[in-house]
Amino acid sequence: MSSEIAIRANNISKCYHVYHKPNERLKQLIMPRLHRMVGRPAKHYFSEFWALSDVSFEIRKGETVGIVGRNGSGKSTLLQIICGTLNPTSGSLSTRGRIAALLELGSGFNPEFTGRENVYMNGALLGMSAKEVDARYEDIIAFADIGDFVEQPVKTYSSGMVVRLAFAVAINADPEILVVDEALSVGDELFQRKCFARIEAIKKTGATILFVSHSGGTVVELCDRAILMDKGEKLAVGTPKHIVALYQKLLYASEDARAEVRAAIKAGTLQTKTGRDGVKSDLPAPEKTVSSESQAFLDPSLVPTSTVIYEPQGVEISDPHVRTAAGNRVNNLVRGEVYQYCYQAAFSVATERVRFGMLIKTITGVELGGASGTAAGQAGLDFAPEDLVEVRIEFRCVLNPGTYFFNAGIMGIVNGTDTYLHRIVDAAMFRVQPVQNSVANGIVDFEPTFHLINEQASNE
Structure with missing residues (x-):
């Protein structure tokens, strides 16, 4: 700073x-x-x-x-x-x-103009030249994710589409x-x-x-x-x-x-x-809609759009996902149950002292916890070219209802330096289902048990 x-x-x-x-x-x-x-x-x-x-x-x-x-x-x-x-x-x-403001998003849009025209007009208001908007246009449209509607008048957009387009312009202005x-x-x-x-x-x-x-x-x-x-x-x-x-x-x-x-x-x-x-928790109380006996399941639409894949250095991560103990793929989990976070690691060069890692984060990016290591518990393992490893990291879901993200990472030695060999941010996402009659709040469930002792009655 x-x-x-x-x-x-x-x-x-x-x-x-x-x-x-x-x-x-x-x-x-x-x-x-x-x-x-x-x-x-x-x-x-x-x-x-x-x-x-x-x-x-x-x-x-x-x-x-x-x-x-x-x-x-x-x-x-x-x-x-x-x-x-x-x-x-x-x-x-x-x-x-340069200031980029996310205030009344979309309030400066002309409803008769197309999304494309409003991008250039809004970019000019943020101090961007036409060339700068040209250079960032594809990123803006990809971020807004409104598809072919970008060529339609903004008056035909839903309120959510207007806000997303306005956010995409402001956030890509390099403020x-x-x-x-x-x-x-x-x-x-x-x-x-x-x-x-x-x-x-x-x-x-x-x-x-x-x-x-x-x-x-x-x-x-x-x-x-x-x-x-x-x-x-x-x-x-x-x-x-x-x-x-x-x-x-x-x-x-x-x-x-x-x-x-x-x-x-x-x-x-x-x-x-x-x-x-x-800090007093301001998270809403869990909804009382799902019993603790409910089953984990897979929602195909629950896929992260914020994934960032780093350049691999001799090994590449693929297919990150969560499984139940029975081997079923899921992304809607039940609190208190045991799951496996899995991904494959394909090695293209000989690599030394390799460790495999994971990290869980909130929607806002807060790192809740993770780990790195090997199945055998050594400081690291060596791999040869064309080795293919399936990584399974077992964990118990102790999170309260909400939506969370997994990172995946592989560490090892490159030119004598310990570094990331490959890393994927927001590689997978999952949701923890609401639980009926829960007493826990915040993010992590510490499974509190209440004991009340009536001192007056015990003295009698």
Whole structure:
């Protein structure tokens, strides 16, 4: 992360004029001038609403910062000022680098234009030249995955297609500053994973990311720092876990206690006591639709579209999938059951000290866990050209209901250096089915057992 400042906000304030009757707009346009002409003090026919009040912060180049807060806290207004679509009433803002904004996705599209025409128009709005759009056009269309509809007027698109096309344009603009406002909830699970994978790649290039979300878990997973906003004010800045804990304390406070909690947060005196290292889980409770005796099965449509295949170095991975103990291919798993993650490894050169690996991740890219090794447990095995190995990695599904991804990797020695021989990111995906009457929450099921002891009764 660079010490160079990418975004600097200095006492940003934004005031809106609120008119309670339609004719008050006309009065405000005419009457103050008349009053001044006759020497009387001007009268205002509006009330002021301050969406932002003296907000200041700095974000360094390469930093990912989350902004959290209740509805109406000024988050979206702040992002619009940063993107240049709104001007502040007072204060100053400076940015360094091309900005791509994922705000009201598709709102700038012309419904009469085709998807192709809107891609070029939207790209121009993001500061891309026609040549730059030409160079990225195929990637944009592949990412949006709307097929032949790209040549049809946007007015014939579904809302999901419009959002996906707009997201694809913005995400392929090679931004130096990426501004995201609740845009990662668009599309289905497959498209969401593509979005997160692309944002991960942008982050690795050193881009600055400003991220707004009501999902505390996502902010903790993606961000280096977080800012808590409320009623147009910046209440606190700190680590994502701490800020999300403060946000949830404020969010769930009663009406009577909210002002006191807000004041304590602003003064830096509020103490948080929450589970999971300061973060209350915001994952929905499992749906009570599938019994624990349900069977794992294969859904042919559950295939990752965010797969990244690295260049093989003497060995190539193929056919990654999950099997039951009986050998049946599945991708809808039952929590608590044992499965095998399998793939084939075809060697084309002699290779030394080879280990086989796997990794499980969430939709947002959080690495939940994995392993690397060999069947015999040695530091590594040697293979000859034309060797073909079927890798089976047995694991017990301890994950709560949700959608997850597998990586596959093979490590070994190349020119005396231990490195990846082949690697596939998002090689396979699977879903853990909902379980009836579950007491577990979060991501991992630790199989808690509750024991309640009535102390008073035992003393009698």
